[in-house]
Amino acid sequence: MVRRGRRARCGLATVPLLVALTGALAVAPLSAAHGDDAEGAALHLVTFDEPGTAGRRGDRDPADVREQLRDRQDSALARVSAPEPVYRWTTALSGVAVELTDRQATELRSQPDVALVEQNAVRPLATAAAPAASAPAPQGRGGAGVVVGVVDTGIWPESPVFGDSPGIGPRPARFVGACTPAEDWDRGVCNDKLVAAAWFVDGFGEDAVAADEPLSPRDVRGHGTQVASIAAGNAGVTVSAPGLRGDYSGVAPRARLAAYKACWSAPDPEDDGCATADLVSAIDRATRDGVDVLNLSVAGAPGIDTVERALLGAAEAGTVVMAAAGNDGADGYATHVSPWVTTVGGLTSVGNAGGVVLGRGERLDGLMTARRPVRAAAVVARDIAAPGRTARDAARCAPGSLDAARASGRVVVCERGVVGRVAKSAAVDLAGGVGMVLVNVRRGELAHDLHAVPTVHLGRGAGRTLLARLSSDRGRTITLAPSDARRSAPRVAGWSPAGDPQGSVLKPDLVGGGTGVLSAVPPTVAEARWAFLSGTSAATARASGAAATLLARRGWSPDVVRSVLAGSGRDTGDSVIRSGSGALDLRAAQRGRLAHTVGPRTYRRWLAGKVDEVNAPSLLFRGDGTAKRRVTNVGGRADTWRAEVSGFERHAVTVSPSTVTLRPGRSATYRVTVSGSEMGGLDDGAITWVAGDGSRVRVPVAIGR
Template sequence: MRQTTVRVRRVLAAALTAPALVLAGLAGPAAPATATAEDVAFEPAGQRMHLVTLAGPGLAGHRGGLPAPWSREALLRQQDALLAAVDAPAPAYRWTTALNGFAVRLGRAQVAALRADPAVALVERDEVRPLAGRAARATAPAGGVARTRGGAGVVIGMVDSGLAPGSPLFADVPRLGRAPERFAGECEAAADWPSERCNRKVVGARWFVRGFGADRLAAGASLSPVDDDGHGTQLASIAAGNSGVTVRVGDRRIGRFGGVAPQARLAVYKACWTAPDPRDDGCATSDLVTAVDQAVSDGVDVLNVAVGGGEGYDALERALLGAAEADVAVVAAAGNDARKAYAGHPGPWVTTVGAAAGPQRLGRVALAGGPTLTGATSSAGAVGPARLVRGADVAVPGAGRERARVCAPGSLDAAAVAGRVVVCDRGGSVARVEKSRAVEHADGRGMVLTNVRPGSTDADFHHVPTVHLDRRNGRVLDRWLAGHPAGRATLRAVGTAPAPDRVLAWSSGGDPSGDLVKPDVVAPGSGVLSAVPAAGRAAPWDLAAGTSAATAYTSGAAALLRQRHPTWSATAVRSALATTASPVAGGVLRTGAGRLRPERAGRPGLVHLVAPGDYRAWLDSELDGDLNTPSILLTGRSTATRTVTNVTGRARYFSSWATGFAGRVRVRPAAVRLGPGESATYTVSVSAGPDDGYVVWRGGSGTTTRVPVAVTGRR
């Protein structure tokens, strides 16, 4: 192996010191980043796809030195030397911007040889990861953000399942504001994605499938940026959908919608695919890394990655580090599997987002002469008073009471249902929305959906006006109907309740023995109104759930900050998003800094900046002192040091205190006076753990900077 290492180093040294040689080699480009239908099956059989990450940064992490084309060619020559040394085939992908590496099919001996080479940081097998939007819905639609402006000139890169471009949320409208200045991406045409699909709103679109494999796609999947799944469309609409778009479900007008940053532009990087078996859907890591590398090269300002995290600081996490080194604000999902996994994307360069409960849209069932019961609804108007009947009592002959009880398709007798409100039990392997379809087909006026065991109440978009009751209210209704077999009821919406102060149970929390506080923040992650592809659906709208929805919300908030403060670095944006959040019950390692507040993030008072190169020095255990993150995790030590910078634009006094801790916590100094752009270092000392709370800095102009602190005593 020593001979291999010497060859690699000599080639790299020659490339970096011989500009003429580099320029002469520029005619031999890397393998194209995006696959076409003709070249997706070129890899030899009998080997597995692996990701090979070389030591050191990609171009995004280089400071000074040769011009970018020369440096890129040097990286390619280094890669060529490694490939030749192990007699590897042509790689499926090469990465030179966010990462220095490649994806290639390798046998066991080749993997072992590369892992033994000091020039190689990681060799890992390619895997398919799930999207982070598969958790069950838990509340009612949060609705669009009441914002008509924000995000102009900012590009959000969506690494996801693509986009359904026909929605008015992604149309070229006059009020988009100034154009992006540094974005240089392309619109990659395909049979179902002509180049004119891109516009001033959707400024770029690419797709990557070599890792997943075109031969593994579901029938009808589009080898193009078109969204086959709906997940990418949902998240793009939440983050940056155009404002003022009317939401209609059937003949019902729900209201108007707008994304968090409605003037932001979108760049689509499709790296997530559908398979014949939905359990095999997902995103190959090699496709994800290639999408990130391309997005950074294109010049996005915010990067949204709503996929499951891998193990430690793998190729994807290092690619996200490269994005941060290019001053991209990176936002990623914590994950939806709190029982089995800690929060994904553990790097300090990522704003990792957990899911908090969203606002709840409420509906009531008013029983004539009886109680009024409250549940969840997406309906806007009122129904009734109308006769109330149990599904089990109006079964079509031959269907059976049990199927009619759960309102299975075809189980209800139209002669007994027409004009009435049907009470349907939840469950029975019948989807909630399919129950209301059965009521609609039987000419029913409405539905009351009742839980028969503990569970959520969900404001789905039903086929008839519906109120969903929990088990307790369902039992009250059942007892009332037993005494009033001809009873009548009125269904009506009664407004939206504020979001409850809690993190959703399935949202993954942080590792108490980890390196950092994760997640960084939480955001609405249940029942978030969003657009979906219209094909095969009753309406082009649905309710998104999962830490993916929360991630998209946060990406939109990051775009607002990048527009409002164009001179702020990505680390300043990351700090401002976290330190202006509001506390949420559950502890720091479940909630991070708390619930994201986009309206407050523009005035953080103080920010925690990270110097260029510090992230990589931290990863390589070469950083002198603490990494300046806007959170503190103390494992086996009692003191941490951070530095804050005044971004108010004026000289201010800032005072500090500790809150929420059970034990004694000291912050020194207790107060500082800082001029515009000036910095001060502070130290946090704790008496014992486990414990958690917040260090708070209050500014003279009313700003509040909250830093979450977790003390675990475990490593």
């Protein structure tokens, strides 16, 4: 197979997708195929001022509008003698991806009808290491009649979570997406559940793709399959994996799925990622197909770039847009800063702990996925190297490195490092071991995995203690025991970034469970076809499923769905600059009745600087001032809401009026006034509208300098 290249190697700091993609926000420009010529041409994304068909209102035939947009694109490119574009976009935005020299790019930027010219770049997926894990998801019924689009690494369609689902009902007539035949993919793989699939690689470059990665929507790395299964995987699917048994369900199991592959793996894992030209193309296609919810679990840029402009078109088309805040923690701010995107941060999950019981009340705490205890004699892996293998290999439980005669029936203590964690337990299992203790030899997080044998993962300190005990008492009997004791309540994860206090909109909008979320994966990732996903990717997938559930149940517009999801968030105890409105609470959102609505043209007017504020369900002040918001009763009965102000330490915050009474469909404007900034420093809190029946709508407020 011949693969065309459009990119040179870039220095993106990532590692294999399901091991520890960190979601760093640094992006690397990608050179085009002709990037080594005398003029240094590279692939650029060019966005024009006028909107695509999604951002227009009127009776004009979309086909006529697209033809007109293409003519104007060609005219602008001809003025700088640019070649034929690699991609054209006419739905979510009007733009092209085209190879340009620096001179051509500069000339295009100066044209009055060009809004933005930027070089193609690669972005990481928003995945982080997992310190905790969750059990199979509870069963759900939500999402009927809704299509969730996932822009990611593709999908593994043979997973039972994507199989035909009885009772899913007819395919929505408004959705026009389809399956396109490709490598290792034919139209027949789509069904009533997976209704469309497409792939986009010209930004990344075909010859830059790993040899085992098919040029098709098929996912072999797992991330896209995980995200899709969390958001909308079928209910009632049996989980049968080491240490786990039960039934699985996505958040919105009756929703349909459309997969748009725009993220790829390369021979060198440092080059893995999603080219912005491919991301924009996938968003444009999803918008044209008519998805109801769009999930983008990919880190963003600091400002409003071409990807954000494409997401604006999706929102204008009536799509609820969900995107990941990234995983840069304290090293960067939350990304996807536009008000038309629900930006999702990540929470640490409440998980079941486990430990190694040494006897006489001594217990070393760690993490454990398996729910059944194991009691057996322990042996240190370093001491039982197989003939011909080194003690170093055995210590790390490398495949084939353990002497089965001495491992059989034992709990084997393995050191972390070099070899994959799951591969270590597989080596123990192959040697006849009945359990494993995985010990960190350096500082590092603990991780839940689906191990071949029951496993406890210990930190460095506890691991040293265990090895010291076993050195003086070889063959000591120990117990690997799960614990029902709950760990600390969920808080914003350390890798989930805060919003920029100097930004235009408070981000993230909300946070969701993002550590160790069980999900489906291809057999190329795990033989059991199940694995855990962590990071704002997982949290965003959960939020997308929640949005699909609300759309199906309430039929609200995208702005109402965004507002109600945020307003029903639970206080996590973290600052609002880190948690936004709080923790995702779908049950509370389904009872929501008060929303901050936004007109369909408002976002574009805000982008053009014609309005200063959007009626967002949050407020971000720079010092003293007054801002206004409008709330609408989107419920079915009249009610009275009372404003409560909480959390502020350095400022006085008042709300006027402090009480509103609204009939269904009616709106009221309220003003929030901040004073006291002469005291200096950041401050935050919340305004909570409390109804007569006790239901609450939380509006986070951050005050910067």
